[in-house]
Amino acid sequence: MATIVVDVMLKPEILDPQGKAVASALPRLGFTFATDVRQGKRFEITVDGEPTAAQLAEVEVAAEKLLSNPVIENFTVRVEK
Amino acid sequence: MKIGVVTFPGTLDDRDAARAVRYAGGEAVALWHDDAELKGVDAVILPGGFSYGDYLRCGAISRFSPVMEPLIAAAMGGMPLLGICNGFQVLAEAHLIPGALTRNQHLHFLCTDQKIRIENNNTAWTNSYTKDQEIVIPLKNGEGSYQCDDETLKMLEGEGRIIARYVGENPNGSRNLIAGISNERGNIVGLMPHPEHAIDALTGPGVDGLGFFTSVLKAMVK
Numbered sequence: 045m046a047t048i049v050v051d052v053m054l055k056p057e058i059l060d061p062q063g064k065a066v067a068s069a070l071p072r073l074g075f076t077f078a079t080d081v082r083q084g085k086r087f088e089i090t091v092d093g094e095p096t097a098a099q100l101a102e103v104e105v106a107a108e109k110l111l112s113n114p115v116i117e118n119f120t121v122r123v124e125k
Numbered sequence: 126m127k128i129g130v131v132t133f134p135g136t137l138d139d140r141d142a143a144r145a146v147r148y149a150g151g152e153a154v155a156l157w158h159d160d161a162e163l164k165g166v167d168a169v170i171l172p173g174g175f176s177y178g179d180y181l182r183c184g185a186i187s188r189f190s191p192v193m194e195p196l197i198a199a200a201m202g203g204m205p206l207l208g209i210c211n212g213f214q215v216l217a218e219a220h221l222i223p224g225a226l227t228r229n230q231h232l233h234f235l236c237t238d239q240k241i242r243i244e245n246n247n248t249a250w251t252n253s254y255t256k257d258q259e260i261v262i263p264l265k266n267g268e269g270s271y272q273c274d275d276e277t278l279k280m281l282e283g284e285g286r287i288i289a290r291y292v293g294e295n296p297n298g299s300r301n302l303i304a305g306i307s308n309e310r311g312n313i314v315g316l317m318p319h320p321e322h323a324i325d326a327l328t329g330p331g332v333d334g335l336g337f338f339t340s341v342l343k344a345m346v347k
């Protein structure tokens with residue numbers, strides 16, 4: 045069993061009001077390290093055995109078609125050990 | 126004239142949309158998301174709500190419902206199609222219109238009577254209005270901020286495809302105050318505020334919204 049992870053983030057030029065709200069909450073709790081926060085989504089997809097190249101290619105297609113909206117989001121696909 | 130109103134799991138405004146169709150003098154036909162058929166309708170409305178609980182992204186899962194396949198084909202062929210609020214989000218996810226709807230800039234759910242200006246009255250859904258007519262209809266959404274890249278924005282502006290714009294302060298952070306846009310042909314319109322809630326003074330802020338529904342009846346007679 046392996047896990048394929050798809051991370052989806054808003055494109056840098058798209059305003060992220062949720063990330064901004066988190067960024068402004070941090071200093072209220074005394075955390076002053078952040079200059080910016082962006083919030084995204086993470087999908088953990090379980091497959092049997094080691095993912096094949098064909099499976100990973102399919103995940104790329106699914107990520108483009110369903111998991112992300114390419115108009116406003118970028119995604120990355122990786123296998124987690 | 127038969128106007129289909131699609132119900133997805135989580136749709137809220139299908140009954141109001143059907144009522145608006147009847148007020149305008151049309152026949153409303155209920156369409157179900159899981160049936161890949163349009164029952165011979167002449168036009169379709171994708172109403173507001175929270176289809177599939179807004180899971181993943183608003184409209185992202187509805188966009189792949191069985192009803193969408195014949196609907197997309199018919200709309201590409203010129204059938205009038207109006208997406209209101211969540212319906213607008215479905216249209217964007219289906220790439221029938223450019224851009225995307227994102228979280229309101231101020232993060233709050235918004236529910237207000239909103240003044241908008243009809244800037245293009247040559248579409249299937251706006252021909253009952255005069256150009257630049259200002260109307261008041263309800264606006265209620267959490268993810269109504271219209272976003273697109275600069276090139277798309279320039280194209281929409283240049284081709285007169287911004288059919289309605291918010292008047293006054295920007296309610297949700299939409300680029301260029303966009304409340305609604307159309308496809309190139311003008312048969313597909315996405316609109317964030319809700320004309321179907323403003324067709325009877327007893328139940329809404331007025332009757333300003335009725336024009337969207339009388340427009341499509343006129344467009345089909347032509």
